[in-house]
Amino acid sequence: MSPPEDAAPARPAPPVSLAEATSVWARIGVLSFGGPAAQIALMHRMVVDERRWLSERQFLDALSFCMVLPGPEAMQLATYAGWRMHGVRGGLLAGGLFVLPGAILIACLAALYVRFGDLAITQALFLGIKAAVLVIVIEALVRVSRRALVGAEPLVIAALAFLALFVFSVPYPAVVAGAAIWGAARLRAPGTAERPSATPVARQLSATLRTAVLWLAIWIAPLLVVGALAPPVFGEIARFFSVLATVTFGGAYAVLAYMTQEAVATQGWLTTGEMLDALGLAETTPGPLILVTEFVGFLAGHHAAPAGASPMLWGLAAAVVTLWATFAPCFLWIFAGAPWIDAIAARPVLRAALAGITAAVVGVIANLSVWFGLHVLFDTVDMVEAGAISIAVPDIATFDWRSGAIALLAAGLLLYAHRGVPLTLAVCSACGVALVTLGL
Numbered sequence: 001m002s003p004p005e006d007a008a009p010a011r012p013a014p015p016v017s018l019a020e021a022t023s024v025w026a027r028i029g030v031l032s033f034g035g036p037a038a039q040i041a042l043m044h045r046m047v048v049d050e051r052r053w054l055s056e057r058q059f060l061d062a063l064s065f066c067m068v069l070p071g072p073e074a075m076q077l078a079t080y081a082g083w084r085m086h087g088v089r090g091g092l093l094a095g096g097l098f099v100l101p102g103a104i105l106i107a108c109l110a111a112l113y114v115r116f117g118d119l120a121i122t123q124a125l126f127l128g129i130k131a132a133v134l135v136i137v138i139e140a141l142v143r144v145s146r147r148a149l150v151g152a153e154p155l156v157i158a159a160l161a162f163l164a165l166f167v168f169s170v171p172y173p174a175v176v177a178g179a180a181i182w183g184a185a186r187l188r189a190p191g192t193a194e195r196p197s198a199t200p201v202a203r204q205l206s207a208t209l210r211t212a213v214l215w216l217a218i219w220i221a222p223l224l225v226v227g228a229l230a231p232p233v234f235g236e237i238a239r240f241f242s243v244l245a246t247v248t249f250g251g252a253y254a255v256l257a258y259m260t261q262e263a264v265a266t267q268g269w270l271t272t273g274e275m276l277d278a279l280g281l282a283e284t285t286p287g288p289l290i291l292v293t294e295f296v297g298f299l300a301g302h303h304a305a306p307a308g309a310s311p312m313l314w315g316l317a318a319a320v321v322t323l324w325a326t327f328a329p330c331f332l333w334i335f336a337g338a339p340w341i342d343a344i345a346a347r348p349v350l351r352a353a354l355a356g357i358t359a360a361v362v363g364v365i366a367n368l369s370v371w372f373g374l375h376v377l378f379d380t381v382d383m384v385e386a387g388a389i390s391i392a393v394p395d396i397a398t399f400d401w402r403s404g405a406i407a408l409l410a411a412g413l414l415l416y417a418h419r420g421v422p423l424t425l426a427v428c429s430a431c432g433v434a435l436v437t438l439g440l
Contacts, residue, residue, distance in 0.1 A: 016051075016053070016085070018086050018089070018090065018093070021053075021082065021085055021086060021090065021093070021094070022093050022097070024046060024047075024051070025078065025082060025093055025094040025097040025098065026097045026101075027046070027422070028042060028043060028046060028078065028097070028098060029097040029098045029099070029100060029101045029102070029286060029287065030101045030286055031286065031421055031422060031425060032074070032098060032101075032102070032286045032287055032288075033129050033130065033133050033285070033286050033425070035289050035368060035372055036072065036073055036074045036288070036289070036365075036368060037137045037140075037141070037365050037368035037369050037372060038133040038134075038136055038137045038372070039074035039098075039288070040063065040073070040074050040077065040140065040365065041136045041137050041139065041140025041141070042136060042140075042421060043074065043077060043078060043081070044059060044140050044143065044144065045136070045139075045140065045421065046421075047059070047081055049143070053081065053085060054081055054084070056147050057345075058084070059077075060144070060147070060148055060358050060361075061341055061342075061344075061345050061354060061358070062077055062080045062081070062084075062338075062341055063077055063358070063361055064354050064357040064358045064361055065080075065337065065338075065341050065344070065354070066080065066334075067176060067357060067360075067361050067364065068176055068180075068357065069330075069333045069334075069337070070245065070246050070247060070248045070329075070333070071245060071248050071290070071326075071327075071329065071330045071333065072248075072288035072289070072290050072330065074098070074288060075095055075098045075099055075287075075288050075327070075330055076095070076330050076333060076334050078094045078095055078097075078098040079091045079092075079094055079095030079098075079330060079331060079334045080334050080338050080341075081094055082094025082095065083334060083335065083338050084338070088335060091331065091334060091335060091338075092331065095327075095330060095331060095334070098287065098288075099287050099288065099291070099323075099327055100287075101286050101287060102285050102286040102287020102288070102291050103287065103291060103294060103323055105285045105286065105287075106282065106285055106287075106291050106294045106295055106298075106319075107294065107298065107316065107319055109285070109295075110294070110295050110298040110299065110302075110315065110319065111298075111312060111315070111316075113277065113295075114298075114299070114302050114311070114312070114315065127402065127403065127406070127432030127433075127435070127436060128406045128425075128427075128428035128429040128430065128431045128432025128433070128435075129425055129428060129429045129432065130376045130403070131376060131402075131403045131404075131406035131407040131409075131410060131428055131432070132406065132407070132410035132414075132424050132425050132428035132429075133372075133376075133425075134369075134372060134373050134376050134377075134403075134407050134410075135407055135410040135411045135414055135415070135424075136410075136414065136421065136424075137365075137368075137369045137372060137373075138369060138373075139414060139415065140365075141362070141365055141366060141369050144361075144362060144365065145158070145362050148358050148359060148361070148362050149359060149362060153186060153187060153359075154187070154355065154356075154358075154359035154362075155359075157179050157182060157183070157356055157359035157360055157363070158359045158360065158362040158363040158366070159363065160363070161175050161179060161359070161360040161361075161362075161363025161364060161367075162363035162364075162366045162367050163363075164178075164363075165363065165364065165367040166366075166367045166370060166371075166391065166392070167389055167390070167391050168388055168389060168390065169390045172364075175360060175363075175364070176357055176360060178360075179356040179357050179359060179360030180353040180354075180356050180357050181353070181356070182356045183352045183353045183354065183355045183356020183357065183359070184349050184350075184352050184353040184356065185352075186352075186356075187352040187355045187356055188348050188349060188351075188352035207339075208336055208337075208339070208340075211335050211336045212332065212336040215328075215329075215331055215332035215335055215336065216332060218328065218331075218332075219242075219324075219328040219329050219331075219332055220242075222324060223238040223239075223242060223321070223324065223325055226238050226321055227239070230317075230321075231304070233300060233301060233304040233318070234301070234317065234318060234321055236267065237297050237300055237301070237318055237321050237322055237325070238321050238325050240262060240263075240267070240325075241293055241297065241321075241322050241325035241326050242325045242329075244259060244293065244325075244326070245325060245326050245327075245328075245329045245330075246329065248290060259292075259293070259296070260272075260275050263275065263296050263300070267300070269296060269299060269300035269303065269304075270296060270299040270300065270303065274299055275296070278292050278295040278296055278299070282295065290326060293322050293323075293326050294319050294322050294323055294326075295319075296322070297318045297319050297321065297322025297323075298315040298316070298318055298319040298322075299315065300318055301314040301315045301316075301317055301318025301319065301321075302314055302315035302318070304318075370392075371392065374392055374394050376400075376403050376407070377394070377399060377400055377403050377404055377407070378394035378395060378396075378398050378399055378400065379395075379398035379400055380394065380395040380398040381393070381394045381395070382394075382395065402432070402435050402440065406428050406431050406432060406435075409427070409428060409431065410424050410428050413427065413428075
């Protein structure tokens, strides 16, 4: 396996200027509502369908790779796309701009939350956005399925991945591992043979090791300084969220229970009610759902402020520490691992394993799409358990006709009138605010 180094030919010349790409990454960051399925859908539409910056195969290979990493897969996918086009600076801009709008908004909402305690207005503001995002997700799921599920066997893998996650609550890493093993065993093209590496293995590993050590230092060194010089709560926040960043396989949903247990019951940083409010805010703001950690960190710092200190400044400082501990390692995973994606795809066995993961990713996106759709269209969704089965079932009586109507409007704008995502989100958001204002 032969990963390219920093100036390797596997990364083509940038088809656009860095300035133009930066403006697009900023737009994606501002519009990335609705969790990973919606964010992946938006990125696919803007980067693959509209601008052809990545091919369908490059996008799916990178998405499959990001799915096996800890951390927010959509943010890491954006980082990879930026890196592939403009190297490290492109990756930093794409990944950073994906997170920045949501991080700024979460900080503002957290400050308002501790000041006023009631942010019901956000529900009105984002009612229409979530309904529109549901249509974007469904559209992308259909598009990705058509390209990724070629043949009966990938379709079976996708269906089994969906059932494993949605019906049986199988751990996400187990689903990905099973798909990789299945793919390596059964999806390898006949007559293909391994190609020897043109670059010495020691040189390949040395380049990866240098990158990993550099970004590990960039991630950890500031947190060590915080732990040594700042008040104890900041060191505790740095340690906790650094550990969390290395175990978030499967995205934020996979670790919410663990984070809630530690932040509420063990650390006592916030109450259960505040934790639920934190999740609600993260669901209705742009950026990865794992930004919920920023809200938790803000409240931890705010509540820990001693007499005479500014609780707001303590909260903001704790939020910054939390963001660094949560997202800095994402750049480590991508910059160290991204150069291997093309090399993995060039090896028949590894390529087949990646094909299995790609098929499973469709099932993963379908699971997230159904979960998101249920919570957008129904006010109450209960978990029904029977033996090994654990399935989300909506209370039909709580169907939100407003969300359904706005989703139909979004479908008309996107699928039939072929309007862009920004216009659709703006129209649907305005409709949501109008309905709530009228008391409907």
